[in-house]
Amino acid sequence: MAISIRPYTEEFTPAVKQFNRRLVEGGVAEEFLFPENHVSDWLPKAPTATVYQEYYVATEDSTVRGAYILKHQQFALNGQEQTVGFYRLPLSEGIVSKAYTSVGVQMLKHALKIHPMIFAMGMGGFTQPLPLMLKAMGWSMQAVPFFFRVNHPARFAMGMSALRTTPLKRLIMNIGAATGGAWAGLNVLQKLRARARDRSVTVERINQFSGWADKLWQDVFPHYVLIAVRSSEVLNRLYCGEGSHYHCIKVLRRGEVIGWAALYDTQMNGDKYFGNLRLGSVVDCLAKPGDETAVIQACVDFLEERGVDLTVSNQTHSSWCAAFKNAGFIQGPSDFVLASSKKLSEVVGTLEKNFGRIHLTRGDGDGPLRLISGTPAG
């Protein structure tokens, strides 16, 4: 029976449940199963939405043998607005049955036919099956730098005590040992690195993005070779929807807007990476060129005041990476991989060449899934 790839409609819900059950029986972790509701609970397709997701299923007659998510979003590519796809959560029965080995390739080719300019992000490291497939197809790939800043060294040490094996834990241990003062040493190191605060900078908590965010977007997007459109309409859909737990801030200098950030504050509970820490995340951010550090320092102040133990972020652009370091963040090991299709790389340059000129954050791709997997705090 032939495999056919089509939109996931309600009639396939029972077949997706059976597909998931077969994956679990084959040893796939439940966190990687496909959504069992055909309507996306995050960014569903809507008549006026410019950023939305669609689900596809690979069917053999009425049986689901694979599925993936395609996120559609407007990007500015060298200043020109175009739709770019994000390839997300491809799952194939080939994981558990070699009779379906070709389904993964078919789904990837299907997605590329819809959006030749497409990217993938996250994926758990370069040696996972999906990055290996993308590399084979000539996609350009880079690890997205990971930054962290410890706010409460003692609580951090206790919160991380359950963790023994992660690269982050090892790095922290090494830094603690190297500075001689363990956790206190880490605190000193961060403070030494952090630049002096700009006292003219103020922060406003916001519930909606509006015209000021559109003006900032218009001013800054030409500075990036690749950046997702961050208009107020898009930002409100991403971060200010009903029931949103994001903390969005507007950053000003002497009353003039210089940037914004979308932050998250979550209490982790036995998380694989973050144990029981209260985790702050700089999920997304934008600033006037030159004001990146002031915006990140404002994020640090905001999250510290809320009581987070650790603040983390992933960033690609060189100015933003520098800003995090200026604000006392330390760069840690990253298994968060960005992969760009050949067509996308043709337009914006390969990641090897232009990675530092691209602005992608945890607000892009599939969003800050792992970073917000705990309970919203505060």
Added chain:
Amino acid sequence: MMSPLFERVREIAADILQVPAEQVTPSSSPETIPTWDSVQHLNLVLALEQEFDLQFEPEEIDKMKNIEQILDVLDSKIEAPR
């Protein structure tokens, strides 16, 4: 007598799947060759596209479940004698 097309495909498949050429037969599939997983399937498809200077559609890849079927799809796309 093996066809020239089969010989070319067998050589590529053996190279990609890291098995002796004689182990690749028309009935070889992911179920008979342990190293033939989803990543190697993609590598095989890409290598064949390069070798024969063509592109496979997702529907065609679906029909390529063993070497015999790969030869059938290639036959339909190229005029090489089999």
